[in-house]
Structure formats: structure tokens, C-alpha cells
Amino acid sequence: MSAAERARRPTAQLVVLRHSALTRVCHAINAVCFFALLMSGLQIFNAHPALNFGQTTDFVRPLLSLAPNGFPSWATLPEAQDLAVGRRWHFFFAWALVLNGAVYLSDLLLRGRIRRLWPSASDLRSIPHAIVEHARLRFPKGEAALRYNVLQKLAYLAAIAAFPLLILAGLTMSPAIDAAFPGLVDLFGGRQSARAIHFLLASFLVAFVAVHLAMVVLSGLVNNVVSMITGRYRIEEQDHDA
């Protein structure tokens, strides 16, 4: 860092505490759970690599089939075909995800943090503009960078809502849970429907994570990653009045 830069810094840049410690810890645990669940989930899928709606399996006309091999072994956990081990990973990290998610959601809802993510009427009107800005990879600077834009708000809310649904669809595949809560099977329209919906919601989250990671890189990789680890996010002060 040059002397000129050091002299300029205190006035040019502002460091803000963007993410609370709880948010950062939950985010880290969630990231580990997500990849462990995704890859062990693909292992479990490969034991019967087809999907269909309804209560029972249609072996003749599935909705989607990756028979006979399913997803490639590099995408599964463990790498070798091993349903028993895949299930161990899946259920361990499912519990971790549920407990971690319960902590995060209580913080989000009980402390009103969800207001930061709830789109206002003017947010909704600005959707076309936000799409154009994103397509040009122009991201807000200064204080505006601290506020979530409408596309971020909608994407984060959809991802946060997808997790409980995904977990419910997963639980609906359990014969014991179905006996305890018969309404769950009806809600999803059958055990095989629940399996298909579990898969579709997971696919949605994969797409979310792909876009999320791309945006992290494009809108300032180091600043974003540092803010998710230490909480501190750097903004440029000269844009304050912009």
C-alpha cells in the first residue's frame, strides 16, 4: 500500500458491520450442510434414478429418468455407489441443517431482521430497472450497496422459504412421519410426489447458489468474502451523496 493510498483511505472508505456474528456462523454451517446434503442426496437419488408424481412409483413411465446410472460419481457422496453411507451423511447433515436453520429463522423472524429482506411497493416497481442494472453488471456503490436491491430480496426470501419446504418434502418420504402426520402426504400429493418436489426444490437451491456465488465474485469477491467472515464490509464514502 502506497503512502498516498494510506493517506486517502480514512476519508475515502468506510467500514460497516454488515453481518452479525450469528448470521455469519449460521451461514458457514449452512454452506457445509448444503454441499453435504446435495451430494449425499444425489447418492440416494442414484439408488432409484427416476422421479414421478403420485403415491406410488410408475416404473414404466417416469416423469424423469437418469437410468441406469444416475448422476456421475464425482457429484455424489461418497464417490462410490453406496446408499447406506449416503444416507448416514444425509441424515446427519439434515439434523445439522434443521437445528442451524431454526436458530437462524428465530433470529430473522423474532428480531424483525426479515424487514431488511421484505420488498416494498417501490422495490417491486423497480424490478425491470434492477434487471437491466444486473444484466450490465452495474452494482450499487456507497451506502446503497448496504441495502439489498429488490432482486436480492426476492432471491433470498425464495431461498429461505425453499428450505422448510424441502425439509417437509423430505420428511414426507418417511413412513414413520407419514403415520404420525397423515396430512403431510396429502399436502404433497403422495410419497413419490414429495420425492419429486424434494428434488425440484434442491435443484432450485443449486441454481440459487450458482447465481449467488457468481454475484459474490462479480460485485467484489474479497469485500464480500471478508464481510461474511469478519462481518466488516467496506464501502466507498465519496458515493455517499450520489
Place this chain on the structure above:
Amino acid sequence: MTRETKLTRRETLLKLLAGGGALSLSGCDFDARSPAALAVLESAEALTRTVQRALLAPRQALAHEYRPQDISSYFRPNGSTAPDDPDYQDAAANGFADWRLEVGGLVDNPLKLSLADLRAIASRTQITRHDCVEGWSCIAQWKGAPLMSVMAAARLKREARFIAFFCADTLEQSLDGDGRYYETIDLIDAAHPQTILAYEMNGAPLSVEHGAPLRLRVERQLGYKMPKYVMRIEAIDGFATLGRGRGGFWEDRGYEWYAGI
């Protein structure tokens, strides 16, 4: 231990995500199938069993029973479908006329029951969904003798804690002969009204591919908990000495003893 631990890119990524600590239980190498990792992951099974049993207990909940029109036109047979064990083939050759179900172990009154004896017990008929651990489901109607009626006739001893089922089929050929199918359930599932020893499926005697002459139904768990070709039932106080000690054929091969999910 000679197994080479291969660090794949994916597993390296997972390890990094885990902060290099939580997951690398076997030292600094990450192996998704290492015994140490599996032992930690297995702790989730006890949590699942405890929570699911707590949810099921207050209402002694029954598995959903379907309508006759819901019965699957095709029910996939899985595991053994034609046991080639000589004793079984002999029994099947004369329609199981000389076959007897042995009931023993920790009981005061060991029994040998013919199919006619089992049919003489007040039966239960149920149309239920069969959920395989692989992910598929089929619906069928099952008729059989409630397991508890049989165990009551055999008079369980106080120290009995599990019921073990020994089957005719060898699912895996192995030198030490532990490839025979067997299963164990505890008394909570044994006493459940839908837990039956089924001799009929969809109104016809059980076919060989579905477990003739007798298979167990445990409707709130996955298919591998419902052994086919049941030859002998024993009341036991533990299963450490059976097979490889994990309580069943598939359990010995890494699957959970409690298969509620």
C-alpha cells in the same frame, strides 16, 4: 490399515468448507467412508429414532391404509426373489404343506405352526404402501396373523426385548455363512396392530418372489425391515451375537437399524 485415502477435488472442497476440522475425523485425510466418520454420522440415527418414536407414541399411530383401487398393478419384488437354498426349494415343492414356523427363544411355550395354524389365528387385512430404502413405493393388500397374537401364544419371557426373524434366503454368498437374511424389531413395533405375519398378498397366497410362505409387515418402517421367507422367530434380549451384530442383514452392511426414514 491399508486402504489408500484418495482425496478427490470434491472431497477436498468439502473439507475446506468444514473448516478443516469438523469433518476430517480420521486425521488430516478426508474419507467419506472412514469408520471414524461413519461412527459420528451414525449418532443422528439415535436422534431420529427418539424423535420419531416420540411423535408416534401418543396416538400409537397407524400407517395410512389405502382403498382397493389404490393397489399397484405392479409390485416390484426386491432382494431375494427365488431362494435357491435346498431346504427352501424342498418346502416350496409341496406347497409348504410340511413347512412349520418355529417360534422360540425367550418364550415359555415354543411353537411349531403350520400355515393352517397361522390362518386359524384371527387375521388382519390391510392395504398399505411399501416404501423401499431405494426410494420407490408400491401399494398392496396384506393379510396375516398379528405378530403379537403369535408371541402371546408362545408366552414371551420378561427379559425378551426384541423379536428376531430368521429367513430361508441367502442374499449374499459368503464363506462364513452370514449371508442369510435376518431381521430384528423391538417390542414397540412387534406389538403394533399393523405388524403382521402375512401369508396373503392381494387376496392370493404369497408368491415366491414376494416371500412365500410368510413375510413380516412392519408398516411404519422401510422395506428391508420386513423379511420374506420367514422360517423361525425368536424372542431375544439383544442382537450383538447375531450375524455381525447390528440387528439385520442390511444393518450389518451399513444401513440403520431404525428404518423409519
